Amino acid sequence: xxxxxxxxxxxxxxxxxxxxxxxxxxxxxxxxxxxxxxxxxxxxxxxxxxxxxxxxxxxxxxxxxxxxxxxxxxxxxx
Amino acid sequence: xxxxxxxxxxxxxxxxxxxxxxxxxxxxxxxxxxxxxxxxxxxxxxxxxxxxxxxxxxxxxxxxxxxxxxxxxxxxxxxxxxxxxxxxxxxxxxxxxxxxxxxxxxxxxxxxxxxxxxxxxxxxxxxxxxxxxxxxxxxxxxxxxxxxxxxxxxxxxxxxxxxxxxxxxxxxxxxxxxxxxxxxxxxxxxxxxxxxxxxxxxxxxxxxxxxxxxxxxxxxxxxxxxxxxxxxxxxxxxxxxxxxxxxxxxxxxxxxxxxxxxxxxxxxxxxxxxxxxxxxxxxxxxxxxxxxxxxxxxxxxxxxxxxxxxxxxxxxxxxxxxxxxxxxxxxxxxxxxxxxxxxxxxxxxxxxxxxxxxxxxxxxxxxxxxxxxxxxxxxxxxxxxxxxxxxxxxxxxxxxxxxxxxxxxxxxxxx
Numbered sequence: 001x002x003x004x005x006x007x008x009x010x011x012x013x014x015x016x017x018x019x020x021x022x023x024x025x026x027x028x029x030x031x032x033x034x035x036x037x038x039x040x041x042x043x044x045x046x047x048x049x050x051x052x053x054x055x056x057x058x059x060x061x062x063x064x065x066x067x068x069x070x071x072x073x074x075x076x077x078x
Numbered sequence: 079x080x081x082x083x084x085x086x087x088x089x090x091x092x093x094x095x096x097x098x099x100x101x102x103x104x105x106x107x108x109x110x111x112x113x114x115x116x117x118x119x120x121x122x123x124x125x126x127x128x129x130x131x132x133x134x135x136x137x138x139x140x141x142x143x144x145x146x147x148x149x150x151x152x153x154x155x156x157x158x159x160x161x162x163x164x165x166x167x168x169x170x171x172x173x174x175x176x177x178x179x180x181x182x183x184x185x186x187x188x189x190x191x192x193x194x195x196x197x198x199x200x201x202x203x204x205x206x207x208x209x210x211x212x213x214x215x216x217x218x219x220x221x222x223x224x225x226x227x228x229x230x231x232x233x234x235x236x237x238x239x240x241x242x243x244x245x246x247x248x249x250x251x252x253x254x255x256x257x258x259x260x261x262x263x264x265x266x267x268x269x270x271x272x273x274x275x276x277x278x279x280x281x282x283x284x285x286x287x288x289x290x291x292x293x294x295x296x297x298x299x300x301x302x303x304x305x306x307x308x309x310x311x312x313x314x315x316x317x318x319x320x321x322x323x324x325x326x327x328x329x330x331x332x333x334x335x336x337x338x339x340x341x342x343x344x345x346x347x348x349x350x351x352x353x354x355x356x357x358x359x360x361x362x363x364x365x366x367x368x369x370x371x372x373x374x375x376x377x378x379x380x381x382x383x384x385x386x387x388x389x390x391x392x393x394x395x396x397x398x399x400x401x402x403x404x405x406x407x408x409x410x411x412x413x414x415x416x417x418x419x420x421x422x423x424x425x426x427x428x429x430x431x432x433x434x435x436x437x438x439x440x441x442x443x444x445x446x447x448x449x450x451x452x453x454x455x456x457x458x459x460x461x462x463x464x465x466x467x468x469x470x471x472x473x474x475x476x477x478x479x480x481x482x483x484x485x486x487x488x489x490x491x492x493x
Binding site (some may be wrong): 015026027028029031033034036037039040041044046047048049050052053054057058060061062063064065066067068 | 149249279281289290291297341346360361368378393420486
């Protein structure tokens with residue numbers, strides 16, 4: 001039980017410490033290598049107005065919802 | 079400043095995770111949830127639009143492009159026709175703010191299997207307005223949105239917030255989102271009938287550049303509903319020896335809470351000859367015992383000024399624990415539903431779409447313009463919901479199946 005409590009306290013600290021060091025991570029895909037990802041055909045959501053509509057149709061016709069959204073789709077090269 | 083924003087973002091992340099854990103304690107999960115029905119689909123669209131408005135701007139450390147879309151949509155299948163316009167306008171103000179507005183209308187003419195067997199065909203109109211604002215500061219984008227949906231017997235309001243952070247040399251985008259919705263449910267035949275729903279939606283999204291040809295996105299979404307979640311018009315049927323046909327109908331009764339969980343992963347790959355391949359998978363479950371797997375694959379192929387897309391989507395789900403096509407007697411169980419969308423089912427969709435870029439070198443203030451035509455063919459096979467309109471003997475009616483065509487025609491302008 002005590003180990004679990006220690007783990008609960010330490011886990012966020014370790015996670016934050018790990019993340020705070022992330023700024024030194026070297027991008028393995030350089031900005032000048034992102035031309036293909038910047039092509040509109042690679043956009044995760046090419047037409048938001050159309051996607052919103054079709055998700056609505058699926059949610060009306062099926063019992064599931066969520067998890068379809070776009071977390072971004074960006075490559076920093078817009 | 080970028081480092082400071084990252085710390086603020088991480089703090090917010092911790093806060094949201096903690097908030098989610100508290101909100102979804104075992105006690106919360108133990109409450110049975112429920113929703114769906116024709117009316118509730120409106121509120122889901124409100125959330126979808128709100129979140130899409132937030133999601134599309136999460137394009138690394140830049141605001142979404144200024145663009146306007148004029149869309150006409152038409153759904154035709156299963157005795158239901160729904161059509162109308164949707165207009166989406168997005169415009170930046172200065173270098174840090176982007177505003178968007180959406181106007182959407184559904185004009186519904188319904189003689190669905192539910193309607194023809196238990197009620198009368200009807201027409202209805204729903205109007206929805208959405209507004210959102212994005213604020214970009216460093217590598218952080220903050221967004222807020224509001225959506226209002228109204229129809230004669232249903233009103234929905236949704237308020238949304240999101241926070242998006244680019245990290246690791248803009249290889250990674252992390253997005254947190256939260257939305258709150260409240261609905262008022264009425265009945266067109268009873269002005270005194272009024273019930274409320276509330277809904278909270280938590281989302282975490284991660285977009286990751288994997289290689290110079292491949293990008294992936296992970297989305298986790300938890301939605302909780304509480305209130306009057308069934309359709310006030312829909313009925314269940316039960317065995318009744320006093321009825322000439324052997325059964326009668328009584329109103330549905332759903333649990334007053336529902337929690338749904340969805341995890342989706344989407345990846346897109348750039349092919350060597352300038353084309354794209356996209357795959358998506360989603361796992362879903364909820365406190366009503368619905369579990370589903372959804373997968374799709376799409377191929378995008380540009381050719382001269384055209385862009386062609388072909389897509390196949392597959393969905394398979396189990397049914398809600400309180401769904402029955404035919405109950406053994408009146409009030410046989412605590413909760414009762416016969417919404418076909420809560421039945422075990424399988425759906426498949428085929429899509430073909432084409433876009434033509436008719437403005438590519440600029441015209442007045444417009445940089446680019448496209449016209450798009452998209453046609454989906456949707457087929458749904460219900461595994462326990464029977465078609466009682468056939469008049470077949472009780473218990474041997476064929477399982478219901480539905481075919482629908484979904485047409486979208488839209489113009490898009492970038493400026």
